[in-house]
Amino acid sequence: MPDFTTIDSFYERIQQPLQLLLGEAGHFNMFRIEDVLSPDHKQANYSRRNFFKISLITGKNRIFYADKTFDIQGTSLVFTNPMMPYLWERVTEEQTGYICIFTEAFLSQMGDIKAFPVFQHTELGVLMLSETDALFFRQLFLRMEEELAGSYSYKYDLIRNLLMEVIHGAQKRHPTEASATTQSNANERITAIFLELLERQFPIDLSNQVIQISTPSGFAQQLNIHVNHLNKALKEQTGQTTIQHINERILQEAKILLKTTDWTINEIAWSLAFQEPNHFSAFFKKRTGITPKAFRVD
Known part of the structure; x- marks a missing residue:
């Protein structure tokens, strides 16, 4: 990395x-x-x-x-x-x-x-x-x-x-x-750097810590490439799109924070770059089948 x-x-x-x-x-x-x-x-x-x-x-x-x-x-x-x-x-x-x-x-x-x-x-x-x-x-x-x-x-x-x-x-x-x-291993480099930039934002240790890059276009801007280029490279190397990688990592961190902290749902949503808590709840339920609150007490 x-x-x-x-x-x-x-x-x-x-x-x-x-x-x-x-x-x-x-x-x-x-x-x-x-x-x-x-x-x-x-x-x-x-x-x-x-x-x-x-x-x-x-x-x-x-x-x-x-x-x-x-x-x-x-x-x-x-x-x-x-x-x-x-x-x-x-x-x-x-x-x-x-x-x-x-x-x-x-x-x-x-x-x-x-x-x-x-x-x-x-x-x-x-x-x-x-x-x-x-x-x-x-x-x-x-x-x-x-x-x-x-x-x-x-x-x-x-x-x-x-x-x-x-x-x-x-x-x-x-x-x-x-x-x-453009070298033959360019997509490998793009993938490695994207994954490093994504992972560098975690873990979230403080309730006032907010991830800075949460969209495909944001990562593409950091890499100075077009978002379609980034998607193509990741799809070729990993079989997943940019947004799939981002959503998986955010969901993983959300589960950790819900189970290991006493932060409110609002604080967790804000740390994960959701502007509205209900957007975070909808995001979480769509991927797990239950609400963040239900997951926490399960």
Whole structure:
């Protein structure tokens, strides 16, 4: 199953201390790629992060998303968002460039970062750069590196502007040479990630905990694929549709909560993302033949 990489675990992996930004919202940092690559060339796990990452990298690599694989070489600019699981495979040993990581809060004053196309669509998030474009973006990263090391009181405001210039500069360019392919095991990857995202929402331990994704379209959005594509992949791999998987897991959790907690029916319904308790009761009775209340006392 895919892992979840937090900022803390990222810093542990590169063996560097996590430094908080005094007086600043969120987190930002950047590194030279050659300083953070693992020396044993160990392949990273297929995972998602709780932070955004922009990589300017020179070398040959392969990046796997749920339904696409990008073979990239030369100098490339890669954007990854927290909710999109991916695996980055280093093909050649020699790699140079920069990685900058930041949280959504760091750029919150600049707008909804998740809405930018380079973070929404995988086909726009991987760009092969010409020599001229590579020089342009390299200079922006160098300036961010210089400002980060400096003592200017408003350096993070300046870095935000430079970061936005990277984002907008990338969106003005089209991905020309990055080759995206759909691999034969794409449906297996889609299925594995869907099941991991579904299961990650459980168990529900607190009455104020609410599952965040409860519809096929919600899961498809997280995977950045069409809901029909998700349904086809799951049907092929498991014999069940997206909604069947979701309903089965919600029903399983509902039975556990009814038998092991003293929460009210309303609280359980709310935790399972039902807006109205009667909708939950109808859902439960349709699949079990009895009401939630009857199941609890049975």
